[in-house]
Amino acid sequence: MELRNQEEDAKRETPADARCCQTCRLTIRVVIAVAATILVSGLIWCFVLFATWPAAPEVDQTSRTSGEEMMTERLQQCQKQRHDVDLMLHAATQDSRCSLCPDGWRWWRSRCYFFSVELQEDRRWNESAEFCLQHNSSLAVIKDSAEMEFIQSVMGKFPHLPFMWIGLTDAKQEGQWLWLDGTDIQHYMAGTVEWDADHRDCADLRGGGSLFASSCEAYGPWACKRDS
Known part of the structure; x- marks a missing residue:
């Protein structure tokens, strides 16, 4: 019901709303870039600070006291920069229309992912694929080991999850x-599908990044993927 309401709201979106959303998304990307720059700069300052901190025993007390004051001041600057970054990110994401992904989806590397576990009833492979299409996405196509690790990390949060449908x-x-x-299964990564048989035409993903052939009529959770 909630997803149906979201679709109806999307249909009612005006051109002005769409422009606002595009502007907000651009703003978020700029904020993230600025935030990353600030954080990296802060880390460099902190690294330089500790790397140049005089540790020799012959340093006089006056120099040591001055160094401690400088270190305290720099640490306070790093903390303030981090606080400012948190405020910037929070302010940039207040408008729900400006989130990089729809509600219930997870953002990772310019992509949005939907994991149905605990959000939707289990479905057969074809039904899962249809759900993804209805939400401008497809069953997840895993293109590298980093993406596999990301999906595995999400699956690991659900210890009783037997498998997940993928594309x-x-x-x-x-x-x-x-x-x-x-593309062929090994176009992106080396891998094979276990338990292959004539009546098992759909692959599911399990722990450790293993792929298994299953009956497409089996019910299970799934993962969708789309551009953000």
Whole structure:
């Protein structure tokens, strides 16, 4: 029901709202870039501060006291910079229309991911793929080890999660596993699908990044992926 309401709200969005959203998203990206610059600068300052801190025993008391005061001042500056960054990020994300991903989705590396576990009832593979299409996305196509680690980290938060549907199938030709973007299974990463059989045409993802062939009629959670 909540997702249906979100879709109806999206249909009622005016051109002005769309422009506002685009502006806000651009603002968020700028803020993130500025925040990253500030944080890196602060870390460099702190590193230089500690690297140049006089540790020799022959340093006189006056110099040591002056150094301690300088270190305290620099640390306070680092703390203030971090606080300012937190305020900037909080202020930039107050408008719900300006979030990089829809409600219930997770942002990672310019992509939005939806993990259905605990949010939707389990579905069959085709139904999961249809859900993703209805939300301008597709079942997740995993393109590198970093993305696999990210998805695995999310799955690890649900210890009783048996598997998750992803966008990999050999329905067109038995034994030829293709991602939903049309590429071969090993186009992005080396890997194989375990338990392959004629009646198992859909792949699911399990712990450790392992892929297993399953019946497409089995019910389970799934992961969608879309651009942010």
